[in-house]
Amino acid sequence: MDHKQAPAPQIQFDMIALSRWQIRLLRMMIPLVLLSILILPPSIMPTLLPTGWLGLAPLTLGILLSMFLWSGCGFLLWVLFRGCAMASAAQQQELQRLFADYPELHAYRERVAALGRGFTVGEHETLMAWPAMKAAIADDLDSAI
Numbered sequence: 001m002d003h004k005q006a007p008a009p010q011i012q013f014d015m016i017a018l019s020r021w022q023i024r025l026l027r028m029m030i031p032l033v034l035l036s037i038l039i040l041p042p043s044i045m046p047t048l049l050p051t052g053w054l055g056l057a058p059l060t061l062g063i064l065l066s067m068f069l070w071s072g073c074g075f076l077l078w079v080l081f082r083g084c085a086m087a088s089a090a091q092q093q094e095l096q097r098l099f100a101d102y103p104e105l106h107a108y109r110e111r112v113a114a115l116g117r118g119f120t121v122g123e124h125e126t127l128m129a130w131p132a133m134k135a136a137i138a139d140d141l142d143s144a145i
Helices: 020-048 058-083 089-101 103-114 121-128 130-144
Strands: none
Touching: 020 058, 089 103, 089 121, 089 130, 103 121, 121 130
């Protein structure tokens, strides 16, 4: 019986790349959505449930719903808003050093360059975690053999 060793799996790193106008649109829309999460539930709850529910006044229900939505959706939108900020010059330099050490990241760097913008804070954080992710993937592959 002839056994051939399978080629080592290739690790690819791909993220979604947004253009400048898409990032600007996100940065303008997220504060409006966050504000609407705070304002809309208390204002529409008296119309939806004029008598209240479970002994709570409609305004109280609206405030509770607003707090619930803010704790989930609002927090995620705030993180996205922060992640869409452009990375600082020091962060850009860190990324350039990372690209020199890890050639598999060059394709993503070229995609961002083709969009005509720098890296965002979210991309910086994700890319800086690449060495640890690559080491974890390699450990998993080694332990699977």
